Amino acid sequence: MTDHPAAGPRPHLPPAAEFLYWPPQFQAYGYRIVDRLFHSRTVPASGAGSAMPYGPELDLRYVSGGIERGIDAFMDHNVVAGLLVLKAGRIVLERYGLGLRDHDRWSTMSTVKSITAMLVGACIRDGVIEGLDDPVERYLPAIGGSGYEGVTLRHLLTMSSGLAWSEAYADPASDVNRYSRCLAEGTPDGVITLLRGLRRTCPPGTRWAYNTGDTYLLGRVLVAALGGPLADYLSQTIWKPAGMEFDAFYTLDMPGGNEIGGSRAGMALRDFGRVAQVVLDDGVIGGRRVLPEGWVDEALSPAFLFGPRDQDFGSIRSSRLKGYGYSWWIGEDGSAQAHGFAGQRIFLDRAERLAIVTLSAFPQLPHVPAPVPDRHGELRLFTDAVRDALRG
Structure with a gap:
C-alpha cells in the first residue's frame, strides 16, 4: 500500500510556469502573491514610512466609445486593482479594487525595468559603475562569446542589443515564455x-526591439558590480530614504539567486507613487541627490524614435508613444511612462508635477474574445480627463 502524507489544509496556487497566460480567474489573486510563486528577496522599508499628504479628492468624467464613465466605471470596465493620482506631491485620488488592500504588494510586471534603470544611474553616481558604455562582459564574463559580446549597458537600457527575441506573451513557445519558465523552475543560470x-x-545600438532578456542582464550586471543583493541597494538608495511604507520584493532567478531586474517584483500602491515622486523630484530625496545631475532628463528623453514597424508592438499606437529612453516609454505629449504586462503603468508629466499609477489585471489572449478591447486607449482618455480636471 502506498504511503500518503497526512492530510491538512494547503493552498492551491496558480501555476507559476504559466504566469504570462493565466486565465482571468487567476490574475487578481496571483498578482498579489507573486513572492509565493517565485523565489524572492525582500526590499526592506525603514519601518517608519513617511506620510503622503492628501489634497481635495479628484472627480472626473470621460467619454470612450460614445459612453460616459466616471472613476468607478473606469476601474470596473478596465479591471483595475489600484489607482493613484499625485499632483504636486499630494494624493488627490486613491482607489482599490479586486480585493487589493493598501498594504498588499501587487506585481510590478515590467514597470520594475524603469526602477532598475534608476539604480544604474545611482550606481554611476556612487562610482560602482564607470559609465553606460561599459561592455556587459566586463561584469558578466559568462556572456562572452555569445551574441551579447560587445553589447554595452546603454544598449541594454535602451533595448538595442540587436539580439533576436520574441516577446509574444500568448505564445507558449516564445522567448519571453521560455524565460518565464526558467524563472519558475529556478534552474541555476537557466536564463x-x-x-x-x-x-x-x-549591430548593437542600431535598432530598438523590446527584449525582457536585456533588462534581466542589466540586473545581473548591477548585482555583479555591487557584489551583493540588488534588493539591499534599492533599499539603501531609494526605499528607506524615500520613506516607503511597506517592504517590497524582487523576484529571483533561482533559490538564493540574483534579482530579476526586468519583471515581476512587488510593491504597494502608495509606494509606487513614491517611486514616481522621486523621478518628479529629479532624483533628489530629502534634499540629497541619489541620481546624477541631468540623469532624469537624459533617461526620459527618447534614445530611439518608433517607426512604422514598431507601431504594432504592445500599446505603442494606443498610448501614443513616440520613443524609448532609459527603460522609460516616451509619449507624444512629452510624458514618461513605465509600462508592465496586463495594464501596470506609472505615468509622469513633469511639467504638471503629475503622476498616475494604475495596477490592473487586463485579461489576456487567448482568454478574451475578439476584438480585444483597446484598454490602453481608454487609459489614455482617462489620463487626459485627469489632466483637464486638475487644470480646471
Whole structure:
C-alpha cells in the first residue's frame, strides 16, 4: 500500500510556469502573491514610512466609445486593482479594487525595468559603475562569446542589443515564455543559458526591439558590480530614504539567486507613487541627490524614435508613444511612462508635477474574445480627463 502524507489544509496556487497566460480567474489573486510563486528577496522599508499628504479628492468624467464613465466605471470596465493620482506631491485620488488592500504588494510586471534603470544611474553616481558604455562582459564574463559580446549597458537600457527575441506573451513557445519558465523552475543560470543561445540580428545600438532578456542582464550586471543583493541597494538608495511604507520584493532567478531586474517584483500602491515622486523630484530625496545631475532628463528623453514597424508592438499606437529612453516609454505629449504586462503603468508629466499609477489585471489572449478591447486607449482618455480636471 502506498504511503500518503497526512492530510491538512494547503493552498492551491496558480501555476507559476504559466504566469504570462493565466486565465482571468487567476490574475487578481496571483498578482498579489507573486513572492509565493517565485523565489524572492525582500526590499526592506525603514519601518517608519513617511506620510503622503492628501489634497481635495479628484472627480472626473470621460467619454470612450460614445459612453460616459466616471472613476468607478473606469476601474470596473478596465479591471483595475489600484489607482493613484499625485499632483504636486499630494494624493488627490486613491482607489482599490479586486480585493487589493493598501498594504498588499501587487506585481510590478515590467514597470520594475524603469526602477532598475534608476539604480544604474545611482550606481554611476556612487562610482560602482564607470559609465553606460561599459561592455556587459566586463561584469558578466559568462556572456562572452555569445551574441551579447560587445553589447554595452546603454544598449541594454535602451533595448538595442540587436539580439533576436520574441516577446509574444500568448505564445507558449516564445522567448519571453521560455524565460518565464526558467524563472519558475529556478534552474541555476537557466536564463543565462537561454540568452547565450540568442542570435544577433543587427549591430548593437542600431535598432530598438523590446527584449525582457536585456533588462534581466542589466540586473545581473548591477548585482555583479555591487557584489551583493540588488534588493539591499534599492533599499539603501531609494526605499528607506524615500520613506516607503511597506517592504517590497524582487523576484529571483533561482533559490538564493540574483534579482530579476526586468519583471515581476512587488510593491504597494502608495509606494509606487513614491517611486514616481522621486523621478518628479529629479532624483533628489530629502534634499540629497541619489541620481546624477541631468540623469532624469537624459533617461526620459527618447534614445530611439518608433517607426512604422514598431507601431504594432504592445500599446505603442494606443498610448501614443513616440520613443524609448532609459527603460522609460516616451509619449507624444512629452510624458514618461513605465509600462508592465496586463495594464501596470506609472505615468509622469513633469511639467504638471503629475503622476498616475494604475495596477490592473487586463485579461489576456487567448482568454478574451475578439476584438480585444483597446484598454490602453481608454487609459489614455482617462489620463487626459485627469489632466483637464486638475487644470480646471
